Amino acid sequence: MQVSFLPPPAHGSFEVTGACPHDCPDTCSLVTSVQDGVAIKVHGNAAHPQTGGVLCTKVSRYTERTYHPERVLRPQKRSGPKGSGQFVEVSWDEALNDIASRLRSIAARNPEAILPYSYAGTMGLVQGDGMAARFFHQIGASLLDRTICASAGAAALEATIGGKIGMKVEFFAESDLILIWGSNSIASNLHFWRHVQTAKRNGAKIICIDPRKTETAEKCHQHIALRPGTDAALALALMHELVRNDWLDHDYLAEHTLGWDALRARALEWPPERAAEICGISVAEIENLARDYGEACKAGKSVAIRLNYGMQRVRGGGNGVRAVACLPALTGAWRKRAGGMLLSNSGVHATNKNVLQRPDLLGIRSPRTINMANIGDALLESSSPAFGPQIEALVVYNSNPVAVAPDSGKVVQGFARDDLFTVVLEHFKTDTADYADYILPATTQLEHWDIHTTYGHTDVLLNRPAIAPVGEARTNTDVFRALAARLGFDDPCFADDDLTMARQAFGETISFDELLDKGFATAPLPDAPFALGKFPTPSGKCEFFSQRLADAGQDGLPDYLPNYELPQPGDTYPLAMISPPARNFLNSSFVNVKSLRDIEGEPLLEMHADDAAARGIGSGDTVRIFNDRGAYRCTVRINQRARPGVVNGLGVWWRKLGLDGSNVNELTNQRLTDMGRAPTYYDCAVQVERSH
Numbered sequence: 001m002q003v004s005f006l007p008p009p010a011h012g013s014f015e016v017t018g019a020c021p022h023d024c025p026d027t028c029s030l031v032t033s034v035q036d037g038v039a040i041k042v043h044g045n046a047a048h049p050q051t052g053g054v055l056c057t058k059v060s061r062y063t064e065r066t067y068h069p070e071r072v073l074r075p076q077k078r079s080g081p082k083g084s085g086q087f088v089e090v091s092w093d094e095a096l097n098d099i100a101s102r103l104r105s106i107a108a109r110n111p112e113a114i115l116p117y118s119y120a121g122t123m124g125l126v127q128g129d130g131m132a133a134r135f136f137h138q139i140g141a142s143l144l145d146r147t148i149c150a151s152a153g154a155a156a157l158e159a160t161i162g163g164k165i166g167m168k169v170e171f172f173a174e175s176d177l178i179l180i181w182g183s184n185s186i187a188s189n190l191h192f193w194r195h196v197q198t199a200k201r202n203g204a205k206i207i208c209i210d211p212r213k214t215e216t217a218e219k220c221h222q223h224i225a226l227r228p229g230t231d232a233a234l235a236l237a238l239m240h241e242l243v244r245n246d247w248l249d250h251d252y253l254a255e256h257t258l259g260w261d262a263l264r265a266r267a268l269e270w271p272p273e274r275a276a277e278i279c280g281i282s283v284a285e286i287e288n289l290a291r292d293y294g295e296a297c298k299a300g301k302s303v304a305i306r307l308n309y310g311m312q313r314v315r316g317g318g319n320g321v322r323a324v325a326c327l328p329a330l331t332g333a334w335r336k337r338a339g340g341m342l343l344s345n346s347g348v349h350a351t352n353k354n355v356l357q358r359p360d361l362l363g364i365r366s367p368r369t370i371n372m373a374n375i376g377d378a379l380l381e382s383s384s385p386a387f388g389p390q391i392e393a394l395v396v397y398n399s400n401p402v403a404v405a406p407d408s409g410k411v412v413q414g415f416a417r418d419d420l421f422t423v424v425l426e427h428f429k430t431d432t433a434d435y436a437d438y439i440l441p442a443t444t445q446l447e448h449w450d451i452h453t454t455y456g457h458t459d460v461l462l463n464r465p466a467i468a469p470v471g472e473a474r475t476n477t478d479v480f481r482a483l484a485a486r487l488g489f490d491d492p493c494f495a496d497d498d499l500t501m502a503r504q505a506f507g508e509t510i511s512f513d514e515l516l517d518k519g520f521a522t523a524p525l526p527d528a529p530f531a532l533g534k535f536p537t538p539s540g541k542c543e544f545f546s547q548r549l550a551d552a553g554q555d556g557l558p559d560y561l562p563n564y565e566l567p568q569p570g571d572t573y574p575l576a577m578i579s580p581p582a583r584n585f586l587n588s589s590f591v592n593v594k595s596l597r598d599i600e601g602e603p604l605l606e607m608h609a610d611d612a613a614a615r616g617i618g619s620g621d622t623v624r625i626f627n628d629r630g631a632y633r634c635t636v637r638i639n640q641r642a643r644p645g646v647v648n649g650l651g652v653w654w655r656k657l658g659l660d661g662s663n664v665n666e667l668t669n670q671r672l673t674d675m676g677r678a679p680t681y682y683d684c685a686v687q688v689e690r691s692h
């Protein structure tokens with residue numbers, strides 16, 4: 001098929017099919033209405049079943065973001081102290097020449113002193129880690145371990161069911177019982193919630209398990225408000241009850257699982273009384289949940305669990321996901337297409353990562369890996385045999401680490417280093433861009449080609465540019481191509497254009513013609529992937545006991561690991577703080593879009609009335625939240641959403657839009673999860689006091 005426009009035409013009215021680039025399970029198909037080269041409106045594609053013509057509030061404001069008056073439209077060079085946000089405009093040539101020469105001289109000494117830092121500002125395979133990865137591989141830069149979001153859950157799934165595979169999201173509409181476990185679906189997975197509503201109308205019971213009474217929890221039949229980080233204890237107690245009442249599928253256990261005797265013994269150590277104490281819920285809540293789950297499965301009903309990543313941002317996050325992931329195998333819930341579990345389906349995609357990212361360009365070099373969760377410490381580290389060279393250059397794209405990375409005190413100190421050369425590819429002067437030596441204006445999703453895999457459903461989506469780049473914005477790929485040329489990289493891959501790279505992403509496994517035609521194509525996944533076992537684990541079974549974990553020195557069975565920071569009354573820091581996403585932002589994206597910020601209002605801490613009364617705090621007061629790492633001030637809201645002993649710091653606001661130029665990550669820590677080397681954002685003890 002011929003692609004008819006590149007660049008998009010400047011005249012006439014037309015509609016362009018694209019893909020939402022954001023880090024969200026829904027990955028919607030977008031339709032942009034364009035008039036005379038200007039994007040007028042972004043809609044949800046009605047022809048795409050997973051989108052169903054519906055967009056969330058934030059992405060329906062995408063044009064407001066694209067044409068935002070504060071968008072960076074020309075390259076900027078720092079003219080004031082780091083962090084001051086003072087820049088002067090320079091030409092692309094001046095910026096690229098200087099950046100290339102700085103990187104060349106650092107690379108000549110030690111390429112590992114250069115570090116790329118990126119995450120999921122766009123989930124696109126081309127503008128994400130496509131050309132950028134080739135560039136840094138060719139340099140031999142330090143590798144980045146991209147752990148900031150989902151790697152604990154991913155490692156847990158891998159160990160238990162063999163990969164990121166689960167139920168098809170649309171089948172939740174047919175389920176009889178749905179546990180929404182660690183997910184605020186209305187905020188972060190709106191298109192899944194449509195299916196829940198269908199199931200609910202058909203008589204399904206919906207139960208939410210979440211420390212916070214979210215907008216999702218209040219629309220469920222039941223809400224179990226456990227303490228953060230205690231999901232494994234709850235899951236083990238559920239297993240205890242399943243065993244005690246024989247709500248088990250013995251055939252499934254015998255044929256399709258590994259380590260049942262050992263898990264059974266472990267579960268019998270977890271009577272509901274023990275778990276209730278740890279989880280901060282009642283014994284009856286656990287017994288009733290087990291009864292609902294067990295009896296429905298035994299009666300041959302479809303019983304489904306929707307996990308999201310909320311539960312794995314604590315020390316025992318991997319074990320928590322592992323314990324929950326065992327449940328559908330105990331009861332044979334996997335036998336039904338509307339039963340089992342879904343955390344992520346990203347494992348269905350046969351992405352050609354080696355072609356896109358070209359790790360072979362490293363040759364025989366094997367650079368060190370820096371964990372993005374520890375960027376604060378890493379930037380403050382000096383050269384040493386253990387660490388390797390001090391980080392001298394940082395190239396940030398698709399991410400806003402100064403706002404989103406844990407332990408911001410350290411992160412800011414690192415970014416403020418005068419001897420660090422920092423380049424940031426961005427749409428806006430984010431908290432991170434304020435510390436850049438150069439800000440390079442990036443295109444948005446409306447202005448470039450890309451191709452997307454998904455994790456909440458199983459489609460692949462193609463994104464066409466709808467408009468020409470705004471101002472002098474350039475694609476991420478273009479920037480790395482231009483730098484590659486200046487550094488003399490002559491591998492032909494550096495000449496690949498974006499459409500070529502989009503074609504390379506899947507080779508023949510997905511029809512590119514279908515993508516060009518419709519904008520989406522579905523990757524294959526059986527309707528009930530584990531009805532007959534066939535788990536992609538080494539044993540082919542659901543591995544309750546994981547030899548691989550045992551070999552790595554871990555417990556081979558799932559267990560409850562208490563949080564690192566387990567606040568008790570009377571402690572210096574007696575409250576547990578979680579910091580889940582705000583509904584109208586996407587991590588720190590959209591915080592600067594006024595119409596969305598107006599809905600969210602201001603940074604808030606939710607607190608239970610008893611905790612507030614004990615501190616003489618009234619709703620609407622300004623409070624100071626603090627621990628040994630730092631302090632943060634914001635407005636408090638006393639409401640039913642917070643459970644006693646737990647405060648909710650909502651959303652990752654831009655620091656500079658907060659009261660003292662800081663956000664909730666001032667308080668979070670750099671410790672890592674039990675599996676997957678991920679941050680433990682929701683494992684955080686604080687104290688709260690009234691402020692002025």
Ligand SMILES: Nc1nc2c(c(=O)[nH]1)N[C@H]1C(S)=C(S)[C@@H](COP(=O)(O)OP(=O)(O)OC[C@H]3O[C@@H](n4cnc5c(=O)[nH]c(N)nc54)[C@H](O)[C@@H]3O)O[C@H]1N2
Pocket residue numbers: 023024025149150181182183184185187188189209210211212214227228229230231308309310311312314578580581582583584585586587588682
């Ligand atoms: N609107 C919006 N949507 C988003 C995002 C956003 O910022 N805003 N972020 C996107 C990203 S990057 C991701 S990774 C995804 C998923 O991101 P998630 O972090 O899974 O986000 P949520 O669906 O809000 O689910 C988290 C829920 O888990 C709860 N929770 C916290 N600690 C625990 C715990 O220990 N146990 C249990 N059971 N629950 C706990 C929180 O209160 C919250 O309601 O969402 C994506 N979608």
Ligand SMILES: Nc1nc2c(c(=O)[nH]1)N[C@H]1C(S)=C(S)[C@@H](COP(=O)(O)OP(=O)(O)OC[C@H]3O[C@@H](n4cnc5c(=O)[nH]c(N)nc54)[C@H](O)[C@@H]3O)O[C@H]1N2
Pocket residue numbers: 021023118119120121122127148149150397398399400401404405425426427428430442443444445476579580581586587588589652664665668681
């Ligand atoms: N306290 C706390 N902190 C958290 C979380 C939490 O729940 N609590 N959630 C964590 C999670 S799950 C995640 S995934 C991370 C997310 O962290 P990030 O991946 O850093 O996500 P964003 O904050 O959305 O920042 C993405 C940036 O990329 C830019 N961008 C978007 N598209 C493009 C593009 O095409 N080119 C370029 N050059 N730039 C682009 C956007 O303008 C935006 O500033 O945050 C984590 N931080």
Ligand SMILES: [Mo]
Pocket residue numbers: 023148149150
């Ligand atoms: Mo995430």
